[in-house]
Amino acid sequence: MSATIIDGKAIAARVRGEVAEDVRAFTELTGRTPGLATVLVGDDPGSAVYVSGKQRACAEVGMTPLDRRLPTDATHEQVAGLLNECNRDETVSGVLLQLPLPDHLDGPTLTGTIDPAKDVDGLTPVNAGLLSLGRPGLRPCTPLGVLELLRSVDATLEGAEAVVVGRSNLFGKPMAQLLLAQNATVTMCHSRTRDLAAVCSRADILIAAVGRARLIEREFVKPGAVVIDVGMNRLTPEQAHNSSGLVGDVDFAAAVEVASAITPVPGGVGPMTIACLLRNTLDAARAQAGIQ
Numbered sequence: 019m020s021a022t023i024i025d026g027k028a029i030a031a032r033v034r035g036e037v038a039e040d041v042r043a044f045t046e047l048t049g050r051t052p053g054l055a056t057v058l059v060g061d062d063p064g065s066a067v068y069v070s071g072k073q074r075a076c077a078e079v080g081m082t083p084l085d086r087r088l089p090t091d092a093t094h095e096q097v098a099g100l101l102n103e104c105n106r107d108e109t110v111s112g113v114l115l116q117l118p119l120p121d122h123l124d125g126p127t128l129t130g131t132i133d134p135a136k137d138v139d140g141l142t143p144v145n146a147g148l149l150s151l152g153r154p155g156l157r158p159c160t161p162l163g164v165l166e167l168l169r170s171v172d173a174t175l176e177g178a179e180a181v182v183v184g185r186s187n188l189f190g191k192p193m194a195q196l197l198l199a200q201n202a203t204v205t206m207c208h209s210r211t212r213d214l215a216a217v218c219s220r221a222d223i224l225i226a227a228v229g230r231a232r233l234i235e236r237e238f239v240k241p242g243a244v245v246i247d248v249g250m251n252r253l254t255p256e257q258a259h260n261s262s263g264l265v266g267d268v269d270f271a272a273a274v275e276v277a278s279a280i281t282p283v284p285g286g287v288g289p290m291t292i293a294c295l296l297r298n299t300l301d302a303a304r305a306q307a308g309i310q
């Protein structure tokens with residue numbers, strides 16, 4: 019058996035097209051365009067690339083990007099002050115603090131100062147709590163993107179055994195909550211899990227978000243499982259056997275023979291994150307304008 023390869027790029031392009039149409043409708047109705055403020059502290063080149071990508075994607079769907087930057091030595095008060103300015107700015111529908119921050123700053127504390135109504139990354143304690151309670155709120159973008167990928171292959175979630183490897187606040191925990199809300203039976207694994215292979219091999223839906231190249235081997239994958247690879251690990255192109263040098267947490271060549279559907283890296287989960295960020299920004303703008 020060879021699995022269906024889930025084309026994250028194509029699905030993300032569809033979502034972005036839908037958001038662009040909905041932004042047009044929003045603008046016609048309200049006379050305003052949704053605005054996304056990105057806050058970048060420091061000059062980490064990787065973070066700068068991510069922020070530029072988000073800014074560009076935002077403009078492409080007709081939203082207004084606001085690129086706010088602070089130097090590496092910015093104080094907690096300066097970052098909190100800028101976030102607060104964005105919170106109060108009526109032209110800003112969504113606020114995103116690019117992580118990681120320089121070492122002297124506390125990411126979770128600063129993220130927690132973002133107005134929950136503008137928290138398009140879904141990472142504030144209020145939105146994490148709403149998700150946990152099963153109440154409406156802004157959800158983290160990467161887990162939302164994964165749900166969309168699962169829908170694209172009509173994966174049955176109700177009653178399914180779902181295993182999430184990785185328990186970060188950014189991905190693993192919200193992913194597990196979203197799957198639970200879809201009535202999956204969810205197991206979360208982490209670095210202290212005993213016999214990871216045995217737990218993973220029970221999964222109808224196997225999601226890996228660890229940050230370890232090819233941790234998930236063939237015997238971890240139940241025949242017919244849907245495998246979603248969130249990991250992004252940079253190797254030399256020779257080690258990676260692809261031109262980008264990027265590989266996931268799953269041994270793709272082995273898993274593709276066993277799974278029923280699988281995401282590649284790159285081109286799987288990655289493109290969905292920005293698409294879902296755009297959708298979250300529009301949803302935030304609608305909620306602020308009192309539109310359902």
Ligand code: NAP
Nearest residue numbers: 160184185186189208209227228229248249250287288291
């Ligand atoms: P993280 O905060 O570093 O968390 C990693 C998780 O993996 C932790 O829960 C850790 O367990 C667990 N872990 C580490 N070694 C393990 C092992 N040998 N067996 C089982 N579990 C193990 O990572 P993250 O932020 O969630 O990101 C994970 C990966 O996804 C990274 O490669 C990241 O680049 C990628 N990512 C991609 C996107 C995207 O848009 N494509 C978005 C987010 C993340 P403990 O909790 O016990 O330490």
